[in-house]
Amino acid sequence: MPAIVEALRGVLPADVLVTDTDVIASYAHDEAEWAPFGTPAAVVRPTTSEQVQQVVLACLEHDVAVVPRGAGTGLSGGANALDGCVVVSLEKMNRIVEINATERLAVVQPGVVNDHLRAAAGEQGLWYPPDPASAPWSTIGGNCATNAGGLCCVKYGVTRDYVLALEVVTGTGELVRVGRRTAKGVVGYDLVGLMVGSEGTLGIITEITVKLRAARAPETTVVGFFPDVVSAGNAVQGVADAGIAPFALELVDQVCLKAVDDWKNMGLLDMCSEHLDGKSEGRGGAAVLLGRIDDPGAVGEQEATRMVDVFTSAGASFAARSTSEEEAETFFAARRLAYPALERLGDTLTEDVCVPKAEVPGMLSRIEEIAAKHDTVIANIAHAGDGNLHPLLITEPGDDAARERAQAAFAEIIDAALAVGGTVTGEHGVGLLKMPGLEQEQTGVVIDMQRAIKRALDPKGIFNPGKVFSA
Amino acid sequence: MPAIVEALRGVLPADVLVTDTDVIASYAHDEAEWAPFGTPAAVVRPTTSEQVQQVVLACLEHDVAVVPRGAGTGLSGGANALDGCVVVSLEKMNRIVEINATERLAVVQPGVVNDHLRAAAGEQGLWYPPDPASAPWSTIGGNCATNAGGLCCVKYGVTRDYVLALEVVTGTGELVRVGRRTAKGVVGYDLVGLMVGSEGTLGIITEITVKLRAARAPETTVVGFFPDVVSAGNAVQGVADAGIAPFALELVDQVCLKAVDDWKNMGLLDMCSEHLDGKSEGRGGAAVLLGRIDDPGAVGEQEATRMVDVFTSAGASFAARSTSEEEAETFFAARRLAYPALERLGDTLTEDVCVPKAEVPGMLSRIEEIAAKHDTVIANIAHAGDGNLHPLLITEPGDDAARERAQAAFAEIIDAALAVGGTVTGEHGVGLLKMPGLEQEQTGVVIDMQRAIKRALDPKGIFNPGKVFSA
Structure with missing residues (x-):
């Protein structure tokens, strides 16, 4: 032993x-x-x-x-x-310690599941926004470690924007509290922000204090059916150009819809076919854009109307405010089911590049070219509104040549994202898969600054060594 | 030489x-x-x-x-x-390099004055929210160094919430870029957040990329006249309890109003007297609360009505939505002029504690006791909505005994804030004046973590030594 x-x-x-x-x-x-x-x-x-x-x-x-x-x-x-x-x-440390409506904060142990916190906050008319697609399973501690994003980040920000304080076991084995419970505070360095997103390399988070918001207003959903992904990308750029601030703006392509249909038989492709009326034929696959608006009242109505107009101008075959909340929910459910549905098709390598909004159409076009070049099936889902694309590279299990082609495509997508001013990881973290990408994105001096911080806070190098960057 | x-x-x-x-x-x-x-x-x-x-x-x-x-x-x-x-x-590096409406960001040199950036963004329908009272003079570089707050932080956050990327000269004399231009990104440690609020101890910021928001909706102002500061504090707690999310919630006490009137003759005290109708007599000085709401349409109307009700329940002698934008502007102008107006009365030592919202009334009461105990004139202005209090301790120039009494009061206010879970600095930074406070607020282990980071990034210790914490 x-x-x-x-x-x-x-x-x-x-x-x-x-x-x-x-x-x-x-x-x-x-x-x-x-x-x-x-x-x-x-x-x-x-x-x-x-x-x-x-x-x-x-x-x-x-x-x-x-x-x-x-x-x-x-x-x-x-x-x-x-x-x-x-x-x-940390799965057993799953207690919600406090929800405080006056201070608008919650204190949780790291193993609390994201959706459980959201539900508990909701009972008091409050809301914890960060909503990664893994929200039914992933934990607040893991969300902090990776600075997780999600669907509503496009308007409401990511995990780091909500973390007020942490309890942490440090690299010298001390149990410390960093951060604050007050709305503001600037005493010393931002150790909280530094721990969030450090992927377990600087300490172990044992308690988390997060900001909450008031529960948000009801939502209006706008659905757009596009004959190809690039025209959907043009609509994303159009929304940004128009200064519309959606609560969510998600892209789901035909490969994803088919995978979900094959699994759950939700009738998504029929809905698509009806709205596309044959216009997507020969264009590499259709795509759906799902926009949500949460501005209240007349402003929300106006923004939804503007979004419909932008979708139409960008080439949507059909775009409308969803008259049926059921239809809207079906598409959002499909978006959430896309990853497990695609995993059923084979080994699934998930990309996570994030590019400037103006580069979304060009990047989607490049991904199509890369898929063709490397003979790899690439499905697209995206937090499109903030330029965070998740091309999913699918291969037959056990097919080594296919795996190598997919890995080459993965690397080329990273090159393409960096070439247009993007980043190699929008919300999933560096871990192991993006270590070469980090070295491409950052200069040696900037990586050395991080190595120096790592040595300063974890002098024996025991926390998650060999992740994020090499020692 | x-x-x-x-x-x-x-x-x-x-x-x-x-x-x-x-x-x-x-x-x-x-x-x-x-x-x-x-x-x-x-x-x-x-x-x-x-x-x-x-x-x-x-x-x-x-x-x-x-x-x-x-x-x-x-x-x-x-x-x-x-x-x-x-x-x-950095005053000569004052160029606005880029304002990009599609990506909703601005790139500025550090010497750009806060109000100048806001005006330039406004010309494109965009908005840079952080608005310290020094906004007509202070620079974005200085705002980054101290992680400056302001009036609208209560709803829209502080400087760190808006900084996407920085160009920095490091402690090894390298010129580096950290951060990103994309909406999201999690590659490596949050060096941007670490630099912001580090008060010039980790590097020199030479360029700043900030997020912008869409220009906000028009505002509704609610003014409440309170017979004493503690009842105004109760209204602040009431607003938080009710879950109202104001754009700003500012407190200005009678000492400030009188100082501004003496200087600018704005008729503030007459307005107060009219609304207070003698009810503040013998209660240690009246206070005005200024609430602003920017929710659009019917929701904004409803929130403003709820705020009037909360003010009234908390003991306001008079509370109403301002029917005259001119009156509302007069009071906000008074709030902005309070600091220079009080400086005319003598040496002015500015506090900056931030406490949980539920502790605002108790803290205001403690400040009154401390003023009496130390025979010191204390004026109160506050970003009350987020519990950030700015008691201003005013003494006769050259009166050493008065200065010592004020310094003792200053220390006791810090003790009182910490005792209720507050922080010694909400937005002004540690600098020199709050170094003892930092040592009270943070444990030795947490300070040592910061010392280790300081050594890691500034190994020769040349950047602003002796500030924030001792080496």
Whole structure:
């Protein structure tokens, strides 16, 4: 038995320490396709911050790597285990500690599921906006680690915009609180913002205080059917040019709709065919844009009308405010189901580039070219309103040549995004899959600044080593 | 002549290097009262990023401290000079480089005045929200250094919420870009958020990319006249309890109104007397609350009505939606003029505590007690809606005993804010005046984490040494 397991046995309750090899194997990686992972020496499922601290102290003493983990829904390999490491799963620390309507904040343990926080806030007329597509499963701790985005970010911002304070176990094994409960505060450096998005490389988050907003006004949905993805991209640029601020603006292409239909038989393709009236034939596949507006009253009406006009001008075969909330919900459900539906078709490598809004049509066109060049099926879903594209590269499992073509296409999409001023990761994080991309996007000096911060806060280098950037 | 001046003469155009002792003296401190400052060896007013880099390289070579400076409107001593340092004034780098309506961003040099950016954005139907009371004079670079707040932060956030990217000269003399131009991005650590609010201790900001919003809807103003500050505080808590999200919620007390009237003769006290109808007599001084709502249409109407009701329930002698935009403007103008008006009355030490919203009434009451205990005139202005209080301690110039009483009151206000879960600085920064407060608010471990980051990014310790926390 490794010395670290012996040490953990000495400081943790028996049910916190997992040593069963089958169970350990189930914690060895997240949902990133083709990202390497090793076999942990142990998995721990602590129930208190003090237990997390004990684990870190033991790992410091034995010089063993610590890999923190939420629900494991990550798509970049950030939670993947290293051989001999200790995986710290925060899933049992899933208590909502406080929801305070006057201060508009919530205090939660890291294992609280995103949707559970949203529901609990909703009961008090409050709202926690960040809504990654993984919201039914992913945790607030994991959302903090990756600075998760989502559908409503285009108007309401990402996880970091909502985190007020954190409790953290540091690289020296201390349990500290950083941040504040007040609406404002500028005392010292922004350690909270630094921890958020650091993908478990600077500490382990053991409690989170987030801002809440008032529950938002009812929504108007605008649906546009486009004969091809590029004209949908033109509509996205048009919305930005017009200064419309949608609550969400999502793109779902025909490959996704078909995959969802094949799985759930929702009649999406029939709806498409009806509205497209044959206009998409020979144009590489149709796309649907889903816009939502939450401005109240007459302003919302006006913005929805403007969005319909923009969609039409950009070449929509059909665009309208949804008269049926059911139809609108069907399409948003399809958008949320797209990823699991596509996973049924084969191995699915998920891209996450984000480009300036004016570059969305050109980038969608480049993705089509790259798909053809590398003979790879690429489905498109996108948080289109903020230029965050998720081309999904699908290959037959076990087909090594197809995998290599997909990986080449993945790299070329990154090149294309960087060439137009984009970033290699909009919301999924660097993890393992985007480490080469980070090196392309950032200069050596900027990476060295981050290495210096990493050494400053994690001097023994035990937190999630080998992720984000090389030591 | 000091060696550093000789070195700077060799690398800078003649008009960039200031050696005239009278001019140098005018750059020796900001507007903080009773904060120590020394005499710089030189002041430089660079016009390019490369000149800033040359200055930093020369200072690194000669081991000379660098103190960056915007307009010098700071209230904590963050820009105060050290003996023998080089002050880098960014005032000549005042160009708006780009305003991009589609991407909703602006690129500016650090010396651009806050109001100038707002005006330029406004010409394109866009809006830069952060609006410190110093907006007519303070610069975006200085706003970034202190993470400045303002009136509309209560709804729209502070400077850090708007900074997308920075160009920075680092502690190793490199000129780097950090951040992004895209709506989202999570590649690596949040170096942008770390630089913002670091008060010139981690680098010199030479260019700033900020998010813009669409120009906001017209505003409805609600004015409440309260017989005492504590009942005004109760109304602030009531607004938070009711879940109203005002665009601004400002408190101005009678001492401020009288100071503005004495200076500008705006008839504010007459307006007050009329509405208070004698009810404030013997209650320690009246206060006015100014609420603004920017929700459009019927929702805005409804929120304004709810705010009037809350003000009335909390004990306002008179509360109403302002029927006259002129009256509303008069009061907001008074709020903006309060600080210079009070400075006419004597030396003015500005507090900046921020407390939870539920603690606002109690904190205002404690401030009254502290004023009485220390026989110090304390005027109150506050960004009340987010609990950010600015008690202003006014003393007769040259009266040392009065100064000591004011300083004791200042320290006791900090103690009181911390006791109710507040922070020692909501928006002005630590600088010199809040260094003891930072040590009260944060644990040694948390301060050590910041010291480690400081050493990591500024290994020779040349940037603004002795500010924020001791080395």
